Amino acid sequence: MATHLAWHENLRAIHGAELLLRRLKAVGMLSSIEIELVRSIRQRARQVGAGAQVSPEGDGPPQPRLIISGWACRPRVLPDGRCQMLSILLPGDLIGDTGDFRPLALSPVMALTNVRTINAKPIFDAVAAEPKAYRGLALALQRLTRLEEAYLLDHVVRLGRQTALQRLAHCLLELYYRARTIGFVHGNAFTMPLTQELIGDALGLSLVHVNRTLSQLKRDGLISLGAGVLTILDVSKLAYVADYATPDTTVMAQARM
């Protein structure tokens, strides 16, 4: 029984590395050696429940880990108890410090659902030890970091200058494209486990207004949402109201330099 469980967890970990590979392949080319390295991180996963802190786990800079299942966020809590998310994290996303102590990478990560992570340090260690052998991988990892900053810049514009409808549409589209990259979208639908309160914390809106704005998007036939499954019914119309530029032309372009 115990061995069966361990084997099961192992499978999960392999799958988790596959998610990271999809993201890396979306921003660069990897050699078969590099692909093997990423696949080699098949250690036992660590799980935390919804609401628990994922990172940092103790003192000092947080170790790099890969989210292999569940959603998380980087919350900033204000004295009055309200919360503003800096970013939303999906399976396939890397968290923790990768040696440069970026404030975003150092900021706490909180689980929004049950979250499973595996240690990603072996990847960075290998890349640091043999830069020549892992040039493509190093570049792709750096591009994922840039992508994270590009999303942050979009977030600023969203919060500063967009209406509730635009923010929501923009955010849902971002999540849609990110979910698609990791292969979670089937027929323009994907699992979106965020509650309306959490969406509010991400977009600087109240729970009630998120509800009303979501209703409007449904009424207008742009999305459908039920039982935790979000379907983008009309990508181009949604992109139009959100003022959302296709990732290829902006966010990804910035990452690809």
Add this chain to the structure above:
Amino acid sequence: MATHLAWHENLRAIHGAELLLRRLKAVGMLSSIEIELVRSIRQRARQVGAGAQVSPEGDGPPQPRLIISGWACRPRVLPDGRCQMLSILLPGDLIGDTGDFRPLALSPVMALTNVRTINAKPIFDAVAAEPKAYRGLALALQRLTRLEEAYLLDHVVRLGRQTALQRLAHCLLELYYRARTIGFVHGNAFTMPLTQELIGDALGLSLVHVNRTLSQLKRDGLISLGAGVLTILDVSKLAYVADYATPDTTVMAQARM
């Protein structure tokens, strides 16, 4: 006459390097060799008028430059013509790419007043060529980059979860501490050349509401503002309403790891 002008510009450039030195010394320790290197960038300054683009100047990644006088910003212009600033830039701030292609560093910089910059590439070239000799400088430069990201995170919280009064108070305090670092503050007063419309673009507010909110801060005796000079009359009260944590305990702490 021409030679006199060149000599004058030279003086300015030396002073500009001094501003960068103050910022570097605020986040790390420099050897005398490193100080000499920073002081050695005394090339002729380039000037652009208010409203003009400072960076990038042409194609490709923008070269690293140092702002030696004037204020600038990183604007994001929306299709409807409105604008959201990603950050505000003061004298002593570095702009342009430093080799890692960060989206923030690549995003356009626009002059808000007349802006003079000098080429900062020699510094980065020297650090890259002789990492051993310039370890302290490399670290300090990296910390300035982190600081920039930390300000961006604060910006997200400001825009997402703070009222107009709080945003304004928070922003003015940030500018106050940054101006103080470069030695521009005398008796809690410093030159603040931003128009109310520009402040609005930074904080996601309308011109009119910025005016009213500024009036309130004046009425409450927290600031005084006239003829482009901002005086912080009560730092601690302003920090209280802004919910502003002292830089030492937060932003700087993140940069100092």
Add this chain to the structure above:
DNA sequence: CGTTCAGTTGACGCGGTTCAATCGAAGTGG
């Protein structure tokens, strides 16, 4: 002496918050 630009002020309306109540689904304990 007109023009432009930044600041200032009033009136009005909308977008979004807050308070509050309801509802269904999913536990949870007796």
Add this chain to the structure above:
DNA sequence: CCACTTCGATTGAACCGCGTCAACTGAACG
């Protein structure tokens, strides 16, 4: 097996922060 609770979604009503429109001021400038 059934209350009882909890949690997320939903909806109504009142309120208010902030945006918009518009008019006016004073200073700087040609």
